[in-house]
Amino acid sequence: MDKPTFPRNTWYVACTPDEIQDKPLGRMVCGERLVIYRGPDRQVVALEDFCPHRGAPLSLGRVCEGRLVCGYHGLEMGCDGKTVAMPGQRVRGFPAVRAFPAVERHGFIWVWPGEAALADADRIPALDWAHHPEWAYGGGLYHIGCDYRLMIDNLMDLTHETYVHSTSIGQREIDETPCQTRVEGDEVITSRFMHGIQPPPFWQMALRMNGLPDDQPVDRWQICHFTPPSHVLIEVGVALAGRGGYEAPAEAKASSIVVDFITPETETSIWYFWGMARHFKPRDPTLTDSIRQGQGAIFAEDREMLERQQQNLLRWPERALLMLNIDAGGVQARKILDRLIQAEQATP
Amino acid sequence: MDKPTFPRNTWYVACTPDEIQDKPLGRMVCGERLVIYRGPDRQVVALEDFCPHRGAPLSLGRVCEGRLVCGYHGLEMGCDGKTVAMPGQRVRGFPAVRAFPAVERHGFIWVWPGEAALADADRIPALDWAHHPEWAYGGGLYHIGCDYRLMIDNLMDLTHETYVHSTSIGQREIDETPCQTRVEGDEVITSRFMHGIQPPPFWQMALRMNGLPDDQPVDRWQICHFTPPSHVLIEVGVALAGRGGYEAPAEAKASSIVVDFITPETETSIWYFWGMARHFKPRDPTLTDSIRQGQGAIFAEDREMLERQQQNLLRWPERALLMLNIDAGGVQARKILDRLIQAEQATP
């Protein structure tokens, strides 16, 4: 890797709380092999997944009263990467392993793979819906073999729904309706508003769940918000036609936020945390489950496309991709990322 | 790859018509990633499998009235590699992708991976049996991890049948009967004639199918025809002993042509189109199927041998292989190939 492709001094989602419920988790984030677990106060800890004794992965061990115990010879590791104890040994001189800033917030575990001194938990994005009783969230995790920026491109240009997801959320009108992209500081917003169209299958379901008719024309919106390094939150919804669209009163619409946190594993692979925060029937876990399954099936349709696109780009690295109006969201996001990476490189 | 191992200015079989019946096919031929499909007049088209918009593989798309529609964002590609349309876009300035000469003939799709201006459909080999009502054809496709020339060697030296295919078409007498190799222009012919032998299981079946006794001595022949780049057609058959052998009248013999088109995928892997054109009971599709299954099982026996031979040659690249009389067919074929490759290299 000649030039970094992702910033490091920033927060990435590394895992979800349920992944570290019983045992430590081994996960590569931004090329760093991490072990993630809960320390003595149940706080999240992220360390290099390397036992200083003989190099065993600490993630094969277990957590015992908040100490990570190596599964090979019992070295006990502290939250700061320093060995706490080992049977029959004085551990004072043991070399430490690197500890990474880690924070649990909004139902996710966030890790800062860069310079620890710069980590600032206030820079974790605010996610109001994660704490609001009228909202419910469900989601999942996919591993995909592509550069994380291809996933950003995908999410900032929803015309692909017409082709990749034609049987669920895609419809001709997405393609036919121009989108608008604007940049506000480090945020990129691409929006599209469709008027008087038939709702596709997913939104018919959502309308019914909201007690609304599913066979009448609706106004539909998609507002994609990119913030660095790779968070894409998409406001989506439909309102009965002529009731104000995006601004329609709650009783005339169904709306959600598509939640996407994209974490580079390597230069050409990602951990993709996807989900949906919905603003209707929040206390219906069966609905949550049903939506998660539906969304999981839809998002799986992107995987082969992204992985084979990646292979094509590796095969033809010299070919410039087009940057059409529909690509503006991804293009602007990359500009911001390039700026952040360059700033990191400039700092010694 | 320092020196090319296969010629490019020539026709290779890329696929069969049934592979592109419903949807475009992605296939690598001679290191080129191709998408192959049927255009507006059902003619075959072969393009680089790369969408000029964002590099998605076009083979994940679909064909709509002869236009190839990218499955990611709907770009419509024409047969010449130029973009025809895209929703909401002016496409005039879009870069073209490479189009490869492609022809459907004799029940196969042929592609010319080299210089398009030199492509001449008259150089596709004539296959009379493919158009003759007294002949029937059945075949299949294997992917094998070996240099295409190892497959040519295999087919031009049938002594291997005694060892690799001992339970079906192999028999001691193949080994014991010397073969003759001659070169006629760009064709190499290796032939072997065995007299008064017992027919092996495959030929017993064929004799029965021709209404002939299967328990009497026969004369058996194998005449392997190599033509560049990698077509091997093998006349095979048996006749009741003493009735003239290869020249025996039709009612005293059973004969076929083993059909082999070998297409390099990379330097060390091939698409192997194998089949049998038989000159008996042509209107019996059950027999076609039964022969295809039997041949498929026999030819699968070669696969492990070829792949592990390839690995050995990569491990010991400096070792010279022997060139015995039985190897003459393959040796002569390589001489012709070397000459063709050198001629290509000499042309700027």
Add this chain to the structure above:
Amino acid sequence: MDKPTFPRNTWYVACTPDEIQDKPLGRMVCGERLVIYRGPDRQVVALEDFCPHRGAPLSLGRVCEGRLVCGYHGLEMGCDGKTVAMPGQRVRGFPAVRAFPAVERHGFIWVWPGEAALADADRIPALDWAHHPEWAYGGGLYHIGCDYRLMIDNLMDLTHETYVHSTSIGQREIDETPCQTRVEGDEVITSRFMHGIQPPPFWQMALRMNGLPDDQPVDRWQICHFTPPSHVLIEVGVALAGRGGYEAPAEAKASSIVVDFITPETETSIWYFWGMARHFKPRDPTLTDSIRQGQGAIFAEDREMLERQQQNLLRWPERALLMLNIDAGGVQARKILDRLIQAEQATP
């Protein structure tokens, strides 16, 4: 590979007799691709797995009256690596392949991958139990993706039993009892003696099999013997507490030898021959089988640890591993190996 990591002028276990019972075996040992089979007098033969005719692996062939017949075109290979015959060919001038010294002894096939002239069968270790009627042996073979020295480290430091094998042979007291390591010539011995402890599940079973109570305190011992290149024999056992421990009379104890022959396949993978020679109920094949299954399950627990430790060490090659007292066995073994490798390098 800059510097060799294993000695070559030494004996390694290459396979077991049952692996070459019916047909030749292809196996890589110390980076050499071997074919191993039984020659005319049933003696073991190890040759390069490369047919001088066209490079096919000889291990895909068969043995016919002690001659190895290539499965591709029937070349017949002799025990010395020289071609004996080939149908229709004069073979005098065929190039020979390399023959490796090979000996069958103690129920294993031993191969010398280095300079053949230096091979001395007297240097194969003496294994008295292999020939003693009061002992029985059972074992198996695992392929593991790690440097062979990581496996030696594993076996010379049994504190890992407490963590990796906690449900079978591990127990807290192993960890709590210091071990002693001493070097005697080229042998390294690490021993640990535990007194008045509860026997773990495996040893409870062994006590019962010896007609002894399984619920009383025992003395337990572990005496690991390393000899180069990579043989680790571990005397293990328990005696009823206070009856003399290791020196207790036969009727008060249960004891075995854990047998480990570790053969490098490559720099980072091994063939691991594991087993147990037991000194009780030797004529009970059901017990042999039951112990083999139990041991197989236990030793499989090491595999993921060793393979992921190897990956960690490749990822962080510059990190020095700690060398604690518990690691002394492995550390001393590596010193002996380094000396042997250096001596080989010094000899031209």
